[in-house]
Amino acid sequence: MTAPRDKLxxxxxxxxxxxxxxxxGAGKADNWAKLVAGESGIRTITRFPVDGLKTTMAGTxxxxxxxxxxxxxxxxxMAELVTEEALAQAGIGAKADFPGPLFLAVAPVEVxxxxxxxxGRAVGAPDFTYDDLLRISGxxxxxxxxxxxxxxxxxxxxAETFGTKGSPISLSTACASGATSIQLGVEAIRRxxxxxxxxxxxxxxxxxxxxxxxxLLSALSTQNDPPxxxxxxxxxxxDGFVMAEGAGALVLESYEAATARGAKILGVIAGCGELTxxxxxxxxxxxxxxxxxxxxxxxxxxxxxxxxIDHINAHGTATPxxxxxxxxxxxxxxxxxxQKIPVTSNKSMVGHTISAAGAVExxxxxxxxxxxxxxxxxxxxxPDPTILFNVVGNKARDARVTxxxxxxxxxxxxxxxxxxxxEPA
Amino acid sequence: MTDTASKPGQTEVWxxxxxxxxxxxxxxxxxxxxxxxxxxxxxxxxFAPYIVHPLMPVSFDSQIPKKGDQRQMEAWQRIGTYAxxxxxxxxxxxxxxxxxxxxxxxxxxxxxxxxxxxxxxxxTAEAKGANAPGFLNERLMSDLRPTLFLAQLSNLLAGNxxxxxxxxxxxxxxxxxxxxxxxxARIALARIASGESDIALVGGSHxxxxxxxxxxxxFGDFNLKDKxxxxxxxxxxxxxALGSAGAFLVLESKAHAQARGAKPFARLxxxxxxxxxxxxxxxxxxxxxxxxxxxxxxxxxxxxISGATGAEPATSEEHDFxxxxxxxxxxxxxxxxxxxxxxxxxxxxxxxxLSISRGALFPPNDSTGTExxxxxxxxxxxxxxxxxxxxEGMALVEAVG
Numbered sequence: 115m116t117a118p119r120d121k122l123x124x125x126x127x128x129x130x131x132x133x134x135x136x137x138x139g140a141g142k143a144d145n146w147a148k149l150v151a152g153e154s155g156i157r158t159i160t161r162f163p164v165d166g167l168k169t170t171m172a173g174t175x176x177x178x179x180x181x182x183x184x185x186x187x188x189x190x191x192m193a194e195l196v197t198e199e200a201l202a203q204a205g206i207g208a209k210a211d212f213p214g215p216l217f218l219a220v221a222p223v224e225v226x227x228x229x230x231x232x233x234g235r236a237v238g239a240p241d242f243t244y245d246d247l248l249r250i251s252g253x254x255x256x257x258x259x260x261x262x263x264x265x266x267x268x269x270x271x272x273a274e275t276f277g278t279k280g281s282p283i284s285l286s287t288a289c290a291s292g293a294t295s296i297q298l299g300v301e302a303i304r305r306x307x308x309x310x311x312x313x314x315x316x317x318x319x320x321x322x323x324x325x326x327x328x329x330l331l332s333a334l335s336t337q338n339d340p341p342x343x344x345x346x347x348x349x350x351x352x353d354g355f356v357m358a359e360g361a362g363a364l365v366l367e368s369y370e371a372a373t374a375r376g377a378k379i380l381g382v383i384a385g386c387g388e389l390t391x392x393x394x395x396x397x398x399x400x401x402x403x404x405x406x407x408x409x410x411x412x413x414x415x416x417x418x419x420x421x422x423i424d425h426i427n428a429h430g431t432a433t434p435x436x437x438x439x440x441x442x443x444x445x446x447x448x449x450x451x452x453q454k455i456p457v458t459s460n461k462s463m464v465g466h467t468i469s470a471a472g473a474v475e476x477x478x479x480x481x482x483x484x485x486x487x488x489x490x491x492x493x494x495x496x497p498d499p500t501i502l503f504n505v506v507g508n509k510a511r512d513a514r515v516t517x518x519x520x521x522x523x524x525x526x527x528x529x530x531x532x533x534x535x536x537e538p539a
Numbered sequence: 540m541t542d543t544a545s546k547p548g549q550t551e552v553w554x555x556x557x558x559x560x561x562x563x564x565x566x567x568x569x570x571x572x573x574x575x576x577x578x579x580x581x582x583x584x585x586f587a588p589y590i591v592h593p594l595m596p597v598s599f600d601s602q603i604p605k606k607g608d609q610r611q612m613e614a615w616q617r618i619g620t621y622a623x624x625x626x627x628x629x630x631x632x633x634x635x636x637x638x639x640x641x642x643x644x645x646x647x648x649x650x651x652x653x654x655x656x657x658x659x660x661x662x663t664a665e666a667k668g669a670n671a672p673g674f675l676n677e678r679l680m681s682d683l684r685p686t687l688f689l690a691q692l693s694n695l696l697a698g699n700x701x702x703x704x705x706x707x708x709x710x711x712x713x714x715x716x717x718x719x720x721x722x723x724a725r726i727a728l729a730r731i732a733s734g735e736s737d738i739a740l741v742g743g744s745h746x747x748x749x750x751x752x753x754x755x756x757x758f759g760d761f762n763l764k765d766k767x768x769x770x771x772x773x774x775x776x777x778x779x780a781l782g783s784a785g786a787f788l789v790l791e792s793k794a795h796a797q798a799r800g801a802k803p804f805a806r807l808x809x810x811x812x813x814x815x816x817x818x819x820x821x822x823x824x825x826x827x828x829x830x831x832x833x834x835x836x837x838x839x840x841x842x843x844i845s846g847a848t849g850a851e852p853a854t855s856e857e858h859d860f861x862x863x864x865x866x867x868x869x870x871x872x873x874x875x876x877x878x879x880x881x882x883x884x885x886x887x888x889x890x891x892x893l894s895i896s897r898g899a900l901f902p903p904n905d906s907t908g909t910e911x912x913x914x915x916x917x918x919x920x921x922x923x924x925x926x927x928x929x930x931e932g933m934a935l936v937e938a939v940g
Contacts (some may be wrong), residue, residue, distance in 0.1 A: 165673025166680060222650045222693040222714065225755060227675060233754075234662030241663060244655045244750050248589075251757035261928070265693075266715030270929045273814050281812035281930060283722050284715040286648075286694045294711060298726070305733045327677040327688040390644070390710040392701040395611060395689050403750060404707065523654030525689070525696030528710060 116368040120384070121301040121417035124304040128537065131204025131365030133196035134477045136464040137173035137358055141199055146481050149489040150510040154342035154463050155310040156356050162322055169334040171341030172320045173358025173465030186223050190268045192361035193218070197276055197314055200363040204377060206310060210275065214308040216282035217298040218269045219291030219315035221469045225263050226321060229256075268316070278312055281461030285486035288524030289429070290388070291315055292362060292472025293532055297386040299366045309371035315473035316361035325357060331396060334431060345466075346493040347459035348437050348501045355431040358465025362473030381480040384517065384533045385416025391527035397435065398523065402443040403527050409447045409519065412531035418517065420448045423455060423533070425488060425513065427479045427520040428503075430459025431466055436523065441501040456513055457503040462492045472530060479518040479534045489513050542643035548601035549732040553796050553939065554892040556630025556789030558622040558742070561886070562592035562782055563878050565623060566891055569595075569760025574890075577639035579875055580587050581780060588764040591747045592782035592877030595622060603703050613690035614783075619744025623700045625808050626740060630789035631801060633704070638799075640673045640707040643736045644697050645727045647719035647743035647881035648712050651691025653751045657682045689839070696744060717846065718812055719743070720884030721924050721932020725810035727790050728740065737795040743882040747781030756781070761850045761927055770849040770873040771844045771909040777851040779927060782877020796910070804940045805892035809834050812932040823853060823925060827860040830933040839918035841867045842900045844891050846883040848873055850927040857925050858909065865884065867921065868913040874904055884924040884932055891920035891936035 120126050134141065136153025138148040148155075155173045164170035178195065180187040207213045233256070237246050261267055269282035287294040292315035299311030328334050335344045335354035346352040372379055389402035389411060398405060413420065428440055445452040460478050467474050482488055487510055494507035517535045522528075559566065562580040563573035573580075582593045599617050601626030603609050609617060627633040632642075638908035661678050689695050694712040701710060711726070723741050730736040756762050756779075791805060811833045815826035841904040843861065847854045861869055872879075872887055879886060894900045900917050903910030922934040 138895055163672035163676065165671070167673070168680075202779065212885045220714070222691070224650055224653075224691075225751070230658060231662065231665065234666060237666070240667045242659075244659050247659075247662075248754050248757060251754045252760050252762075254760060256758040257760070260755065260761070263755060263758075264716055264928060266718065266926075266929055269715060270814060274816060281718055281722055281725075281814050281932065282715075283713055283726070284719070285693075286712050286714055287710065288692065288694050294762070298711075301735065305729060305735075307729070322676050323679055323683075326676065326683060329680070330683060330685040388709045388711075390697075390707055392705055392707055395686075395695060395698055395702065411591050421892070458727035524694075525692065526710070527701050528694060528698075 121299055126403060127300045127366050127383045128302045128369050128372050129364050129380045130367050130372050131200035132380060132477045132480060133199025133363040134474060135175060135196050136190050136360035136467065136474060137175055138464055140195065142481065149463060149478065150487055152490045152492045152508060154492060156341045156344055156465050158341050167325060168329050168336045169325060170338045171344055171356065175318065175359040184226050184262060185319040186262060186268060189220055189316040190271055192318055193268060193272055193314050193316035194275060196363040197272060199274045200365050204365040205367055210277040212276045212278045212312055214278065214310035214312060215280045215302060216273050216278035216312045217295040218272060218282060218284050219295040219469050219473065220268050220284050221317050221319045222286055223263055225267045228382050229259050269342060272314065286469065288526050289468055289527040290472055290522040290524040290528040290530040291393055291469040292474060293522040293530035294362060295473060296383060296476055296532060297388065297530065300383050303366060303368050309368050311366045313365045313366060313473065315470040317467050317469040317480060318359045319447050320357050320359055328357060335432065340485060343493050345462045347432040347462050347491050348498055348505050349494055349505060350496045350498045350501045352432040352434060352437060354433050356465035358467045360464060360467035360470045360474050362470055362477045364473060371479050379537045381483055382535045382537060383537045385412045386532055387412030387415050388530040393531060396525050398439050405443040405523060406446045408529040408531050412533055416533040418497060418533060420451055423517050423519050425482060425515045425518045426457045427454055427475050428457050428459045429521045429523045430461050432461060437501055441503055450523060453502045454504055456488050456506050456511060457537035458488055458491045458506040460489060475520050476532055479520045482518060483515055483534065483536045486515055548931060549765050550734060551793040552728055552731045552807050553793055554788055554790050554805050555791045555796050555801045555803055556626045557804060557889045557892060558626030558629055558787040559889055560597055560618055560622045561784040562595055564595045565597045571893060571897065574875060577902060577904045583767060585940050586753060589753050589762050590780040592780055593748055594618060594783035608703050609879045611686055611689060611772055612699055614694050615744050615746040617697045618746060618783060618785040620699045620703050622744060623740060624704055626787035626789050627704055630677060638738060639705050642706055642708045643730065643739040644706055644710045645723040645741050646697040647723040648693040648696045648714060649881055650693050652746065652749050654687060655750060715882055716880055716930060717924050717926035718930025719881045721810060721812045722814065722842045724885065724888060724934060725812055728807055728896050731790055731792050738791045741790055742786050742885040744785035745783060745879040745882045747783045747877055747879065752781060763849060769905045770847050770854060770871045771905050771907040773849045774838050774855060777849060779848040779850050779878035782879040784876055784879040784882050784886055786882050786889050788885060788889060802894040806937045806939045808937050809935040812906065814929060815931055822862040823856040823931065826931050827857065827925065830931060834921060834935040836919060836935065840915055841919045842913055842917045843867045843869045843921045843923055844887045845869055845871050846873060846887050846924040848878045848927040853925055853927055868900060868911050869909055870901060872927060884922065887922035887924060888934055888936060891922050894920060895936060895938050
């Protein structure tokens with residue numbers, strides 16, 4: 115039995131339900147089996163033509179149908195499915211009556227090309243201006259598109275479907291969004307505002323413009339053939355991240371509330387931390403201080419020391435800069451332990467699920483704790499000699515894992531870390 | 540329902556800085572003067588038949604000294620970064636590395652402006668028969684500015700504020716139209732009241748002078764057309780006029796403010812928010828009534844600053860709610876500033892704090908009798924923010940007692 119309060123006298127926050135979807139498949143069982151088998155979900159894109167693109171592969175979720183299709187619609191549907199899985203596991207509340215707030219990490223929403231093209235065709239002339247598009251937008255014909263492309267639309271749908279309480283928060287902290295959604299839930303429970311929180315993160319934005327945007331920033335891998343080998347975290351020949359889709363949902367509860375209703379406890383969110391980097395829009399401060407500070411804040415929040423962390427679920431995007439920076443900053447915090455603690459990057463297999471990544475990887479971390487087995491970092495054939503992590507390369511590894519640090523770093527100087535532990539005996 | 544009221548034993552939270560850049564002007568004096576003189580800045584020509592409240596031009600250099608930084612942003616980010624700088628100045632912490640290195644930021648943001656030439660170019664080429672499979676890809680690869688993405692990303696408003704003003708604490712961006720502004724204030728207040736945070740920068744910014752936004756809201760027939768009227772007088776000619784504005788607040792624990800000798804404009808006592816289902820007439824008004832009941836109002840003169848948009852049926856529902864609280868004189872930010880979406884709620888809190896600190900509510904500007912004169916100084920102002928489609932928020936701003 116663990117105490118209902120942590121070292122800082124706050125309610126202990128536990129996880130009682132999880133749902134996940136990635137390019138590997140739907141659900142925890144399928145994802146975990148493929149993850150520890152070292153399977154890749156990255157494939158050549160078939161959703162739209164890839165002619166003229168430098169990067170032609172991604173970790174798309176193609177087995178979920180959405181009609182009419184939009185990235186926001188796919189994000190919404192995936193979020194709904196993973197939430198159903200998490201709630202079924204948690205067995206909390208009643209149907210459409212979740213007893214707490216929703217914190218949703220979701221990609222920024224905007225009108226997309228299929229809808230813009232529909233508008234262009236509706237003008238019915240070969241030459242027109244933006245004003246002509248504006249002129250035909252009203253009258254109710256496209257009212258569904260207003261609702262679809264409101265930033266708050268996905269959260270509103272989930273809140274109504276699952277009966278979460280209060281105003282649902284839609285948030286973006288770029289690639290750290292998933293971790294931030296968990297952090298907001300943890301804080302709400304620690305403050306005593308609620309006994310439970312639903313934290314969901316979703317991203318279904320593999321579309322032509324999103325791909326072009328990251329491509330123009332030289333952030334994506336262009337090692338298209340074979341696609342399964344494109345994402346190479348910590349390798350010498352890594353050349354960027356692979357865009358991917360996915361979603362994760364976690365039911366958080368206070369330990370007291372969870373045990374009072376006899377819920378099975380899947381793990382503890384022992385610590386959360388975040389720290390802003392004001393150096394550059396897309397690059398980390400060269401001295402790594404904000405990331406170092408983020409990891410240190412997270413350790414302090416958990417009341418733990420580096421030697422108590424026995425696995426790191428790395429951000430590990432496979433961009434040249436990230437992986438190097440992550441090793442250097444981890445070394446600054448963990449000292450020589452940075453070369454001993456087993457480190458893995460789930461992105462080698464599922465790609466970078468952007469807004470969802472923090473939650474997806476937190477769930478994989480909790481599954482690692484449950485199974486006492488660390489999923490591999492695949493495509494680890496040519497280690498970068500300057501990155502001296504103890505990488506769990508290519509094959510899953512059995513290990514005694516009691517506490518995992520999961521890191522997320524994003525554009526706009528967003529850094530967030532989580533520490534996840536098992537329920538102490 | 541989620542709510543953030545300071546509970547007994549919790550830290551009192553003060554508003555110690557306000558930054559405003561709006562269609563009425565820059566800074567507190569210019570905005571106050573325009574409100575007092577009932578001046579409204581609307582442009583009925585540039586986007587005719589649509590009406591917008593354009594930003595009163597500002598010299599961005601004074602808050603964003605590097606041209607390189609300005610070039611990396613689109614207008615909505617420049618407006619916000621500018622207003623954030625004004626708020627830090629107002630709080631007396633601009634350049635104060637000790638404080639800025641730990642300040643927590645919660646920003647309410649929409650998204651970035653599209654390159655209309657690129658969009659129109661693709662669509663007209665397709666209308667003329669361009670239909671190769673990779674046509675869109677090739678045009679986007681060659682025509683999009685590489686850094687435009689960063690000017691569009693929601694969380695890059697916060698990112699730019701951090702870079703330009705040197706903020707190094709935490710940074711969270713909330714999206715979701717109007718109620719995102721209420722939720723930003725709600726979470727920042729909760730964190731300070733509970734001791735998780737000492738000081739926070741909260742706010743948002745919006746560029747209403749955008750055809751891509753007009754298209755989005757035109758989908759739902761939400762845009763005000765042809766003729767301007769105060770929000771309460773639009774029932775038969777409904778809609779909102781988009782407005783450009785940046786509004787930021789520095790929220791601070793009383794102890795933190797006192798330790799550095801900072802003076803409060805007002806106290807932010809409570810922020811509450813909810814999501815009415817809005818399936819039946821009266822749903823939204825009922826939710827507003829529930830939120831109202833949660834605010835710990837006291838004896839003393841009160842007023843309401845409403846962010847009603849002018850869109851229907853939300854504005855009429857809010858009007859019904861307001862009628863039940865006629866002892867609180869009402870003012871509409873939508874009439875004076877236009878609809879600034881995520882920014883409307885922080886703007887409302889800013890004007891509430893300003894009114895309390897200046898010892899008067901600004902005068903009514905309304906032809907329907909909804910807004911009435913107020914004599915004497917308000918000691919408590921309720922900020923109401925009901926979204927044009929979804930989301931309801933409310934805040935209580937009080938004189939520091």
